Amino acid sequence: MTDPMLSVGDKVxxxxxxxxxxxxxxxxxxxxxxxxxxxxxxxxxPEELAYRRDGQPAVPxxxxxxxxxxxxxxxxxxxxxxxxxxxxxxxxxxxx
Amino acid sequence: MHDHTHPNQxxxxxxxxxxxxxxxxxxxxxxxxKDVITQAELHKTYRMMDDRGPHNGAxxxxxxxxxxxxxxxxxxxxxxAAKSIGLEPTWLNLIALENxxxxxxxxxxxxxxxxxxxxxxxxxxxxxxxxxRSDVVQNPRKVLAEFGTTLPETVEVRVHDxxxxxxxxxxxxxxxxxxxxxxxxxxxxxxxxxxxxVVPALAKEDL
Numbered sequence: 001m002t003d004p005m006l007s008v009g010d011k012v013x014x015x016x017x018x019x020x021x022x023x024x025x026x027x028x029x030x031x032x033x034x035x036x037x038x039x040x041x042x043x044x045x046p047e048e049l050a051y052r053r054d055g056q057p058a059v060p061x062x063x064x065x066x067x068x069x070x071x072x073x074x075x076x077x078x079x080x081x082x083x084x085x086x087x088x089x090x091x092x093x094x095x096x
Numbered sequence: 097m098h099d100h101t102h103p104n105q106x107x108x109x110x111x112x113x114x115x116x117x118x119x120x121x122x123x124x125x126x127x128x129x130k131d132v133i134t135q136a137e138l139h140k141t142y143r144m145m146d147d148r149g150p151h152n153g154a155x156x157x158x159x160x161x162x163x164x165x166x167x168x169x170x171x172x173x174x175x176x177a178a179k180s181i182g183l184e185p186t187w188l189n190l191i192a193l194e195n196x197x198x199x200x201x202x203x204x205x206x207x208x209x210x211x212x213x214x215x216x217x218x219x220x221x222x223x224x225x226x227x228x229r230s231d232v233v234q235n236p237r238k239v240l241a242e243f244g245t246t247l248p249e250t251v252e253v254r255v256h257d258x259x260x261x262x263x264x265x266x267x268x269x270x271x272x273x274x275x276x277x278x279x280x281x282x283x284x285x286x287x288x289x290x291x292x293x294v295v296p297a298l299a300k301e302d303l
Binding site: 025026028029041043046063068071072075076077078081083088 | 206207233235249250259
């Protein structure tokens, strides 16, 4: 089993992809860039579990921190407000 | 004023068993008869399910307010912190979110209604509503204000979308003028909604 690809503080982009089937990547986060807040461990792949397969190999899961103003360009709260969301590794790309 | 009578509320036994009720009884009795499970095991499970509720989360928060070593454990490994006081959220991967003067945390599950059942019980209906789930990620300050929680612009509002395998417990700020209170007294101040993050803990005067 390979090590998790990303570490805390890494800048990442959430894939802007729309595959058919079940996944746990909220639509509003797709295509956005943020920062790894923490690594949560490996979990069975929900995209497989949804179809009664075993979800193995388990996939690294991270929490990604996104500034609210990046998610919602017309955000009216404070500029320092943020959102953190759990995203599986295969939905993340390093952002240069 | 009442000048008419109401029919008696029917007892549960007055209607026929539903199909699912019959299925449950048949399956349960068969499993016990065939020694697959015992009556004692069944009752242990009932107890475990009945014991889920915000009193568990409140115990953790009160202990975190009272014991710096416990707070430290909650920050590092909240699941271990739950287990260390006899709570057994076996399936739960818990993260504690500490509210401070700089950060206010609030939890949602936009995709469904993920929630730390063993520590908070069943989620309230509003938590599962589309209105809460879609509004709190877009306009958290407005939603918090609807709950009566107004925060200055200098406090970062941090929304946590419980989108996969982690579950979240907000540790609200310890109310003022509660120095010297026991953990049991402090736990009285910790409400379900304060552990979701939509309101602060109760004030001393609210008790």
